[in-house]
Amino acid sequence: MEKVSLFSRAVPAVLFIVALLIVDQITKIAVDHYLPLQEPVHLLPVLALYRTYNTGVAFSMFDEMPGYLIVGLRLAIVAFVTWLWLKTPTSRWIAHLGFALVIAGAFGNLIDRFLYGHVIDFVLFHIGTSWSFAVFNLADSFITVGAVLIGFDEIFGSTEKSQ
Numbered sequence: 001m002e003k004v005s006l007f008s009r010a011v012p013a014v015l016f017i018v019a020l021l022i023v024d025q026i027t028k029i030a031v032d033h034y035l036p037l038q039e040p041v042h043l044l045p046v047l048a049l050y051r052t053y054n055t056g057v058a059f060s061m062f063d064e065m066p067g068y069l070i071v072g073l074r075l076a077i078v079a080f081v082t083w084l085w086l087k088t089p090t091s092r093w094i095a096h097l098g099f100a101l102v103i104a105g106a107f108g109n110l111i112d113r114f115l116y117g118h119v120i121d122f123v124l125f126h127i128g129t130s131w132s133f134a135v136f137n138l139a140d141s142f143i144t145v146g147a148v149l150i151g152f153d154e155i156f157g158s159t160e161k162s163q
Contacts, residue, residue: 005093020104024138028120050124078106095153101146108139
């Protein structure tokens with residue numbers, strides 16, 4: 001009998017995704033109301049809060065692309081990840097956690113796109129003024145961590161084939 005992981009079940013997965021969406025949206029609302037626009041608020045020598053608006057996709061790529069194409073792309077990704085989630089054996093909990101994180105992040109940024117016409121980014125890693133990583137948000141972090149977990153599970157996880 002195959003072991004069923006927590007996030008392979010619909011109700012816990014949806015509740016987890018909704019909880020992540022709430023945290024993501026509350027954080028972005030607070031950032032939008034309390035952080036100055038494009039002025040760093042230094043927390044550590046390598047970390048600052050820096051409110052900016054992203055009209056493209058990850059790392060501001062395709063910022064000239066029409067919004068409806070970006071929304072369509074994100075919805076296609078969510079549909080594909082959902083399909084993968086359903087095809088993955090229920091015992092592969094790391095992959096299922098990763099799928100939930102990716103979907104939560106994609107929906108978090110979709111909500112921004114629908115509400116504001118852009119995504120609110122605010123986390124900036126930097127080294128002095130000579131180097132900085134792209135500004136990102138919690139939803140982006142969910143997507144990144146989720147993708148890493150899915151990749152980790154694919155490389156090191158179960159040897160079971162998809163159902």
